[in-house]
Amino acid sequence: MANRVLIVGGRGRIGSSVAQDILTYTDAEITVTGRDPNGSLPAELPSDRSRYLALDLADSAALRQAVSSSNLVVHCAGPFHYRDAGVLKTCIEAGVNYTDVSDSRSFTRRALDCRELAKNAGVTAIINTGIFPGVSNSMVRRDVEQLDTAEHIHLSYVVGGSGGAGVTVMRTTFLGLQTPFDVLVDGKLQQIKPYTDRETIEFPAPYGKTGVYWFDMPEAITLPETFPVKTVITKFGTSPDLYNHLTWFVAKYWPDSWLKNNSVIEFLSYVSYGMTSVTNNFSGVGVAVRSQVSGIKNGQPAKVRSTAVHPNAATATGIGTGSIAQLMLEGKLTKPGVWSVEQALSTELFEGAMQSRNLNIEQVFL
Incomplete structure (x- = not known):
């Protein structure tokens, strides 16, 4: 069976960029969520491997059901200044791996506070994974x-x-x-x-x-x-x-x-x-x-x-987060706990992911 990835907030330009990267580099099936009950898939996502799900993050029961049906959750519903760690905690409770495009100091602290919970549950959570941070x-x-x-x-x-x-x-x-x-x-x-x-x-x-x-x-x-x-x-x-x-x-x-x-x-x-x-x-x-x-x-x-x-x-953000998602789905990035990118991702894996996506990074000694 194909991996199932839930992209929370996947209808926005950042979320759809992440979805496109995952669809390109994995065989996963994608569920993108949005608050609009009459919403639909972004036009650029193929309907054969993608679907839309109306989801209010305040509906904890619906969130649990959506998370439990997934192998990986990608949180793209910013601004993260307004977000608690509810999606992450739901993933930990369900034993589902997690990543996000968060860029807020306050959210990062709330997420890192869940490190022991994730470690004890055997859940790998990689945060701040876009272009910057990421x-x-x-x-x-x-x-x-x-x-x-x-x-x-x-x-x-x-x-x-x-x-x-x-x-x-x-x-x-x-x-x-x-x-x-x-x-x-x-x-x-x-x-x-x-x-x-x-x-x-x-x-x-x-x-x-x-x-x-x-x-x-x-x-x-x-x-x-x-x-x-x-x-x-x-x-x-x-x-x-x-x-x-x-x-x-x-x-x-x-x-x-x-x-x-x-x-x-x-x-x-x-x-x-x-x-x-x-x-x-x-x-x-x-x-x-x-x-x-x-x-x-x-x-x-x-x-x-x-x-x-x-x-x-936006596409660069999709590259950063999509590459992390790919490595997690392939079992190459497994580290129970909550981690920032530099704490979890080896340079070897990073270089391989960027090369496969043609994102060239120049390095010089001064």
Whole structure:
């Protein structure tokens, strides 16, 4: 019998990208869920191996039934700032493996709190598996492995326009402006305000030199847990640069009460999405990731830098999560517990998955 994969929130652009990757690289049958009782499969998914299921995550009985009928659950129903770990806990109770595209620090903490429950149940749960976080984590792991001692990690990301995703991605950006966050710098935790400390980073073409800003990402908590480093920096920017300046202005000058108001977040998200629908025509919808790890090699200071670029950020997310799903379905990625990508995925498996999907990652010593 074919594997059965349940993709929660699979009708969105991220979820459908994940579904397409799984259908391409496995023989699994896909069930995609959405809240609309009259919903249907995304047009790009083949009906012979896919079906649509109306599912309200608040309906625990329906969720349990859907999970129990699956070999793997992929959670794509963001924004994850709003999500508890209910889907993960349901998977643990049902003994079903789990992965997700989560990108929220608070959700990551809630998921990691379930580590012992998952381990005791023999359930493998891999979180934060998209492009960033996700592929970015594995890029860091591969860079760290090139050094005798890793000390500083600097991760930077840039997305063109909407990234080929829906309005949910816009919500995620503005939700990330709501509160300061802790980061590890020179061995000490520091509290950072979001979208501050602009830095110009050289990304691969077509982005070139692009401004990036502090942004709250799950890697900021999982990488120090995985590697004994002194500093982890996570910075994010957009193209065209106009959006960086507008987001910086909102983060710096708008009252906290506005940024924590759901109506304001919705307004900003839809306005931004409308703007990118125009600028996507010249900015593109791609993504670039740069990992730079500094440390010691053969007794001397050394740096390793990796870069990856893809013309569609939503598709790249599908590659990250789909490759993890494939490895889990094939039994090549089995590690009971809850883990971030760099904690569970070997560099050998990572390189093989990226090569099979033609996602080229350049690595250089500096």
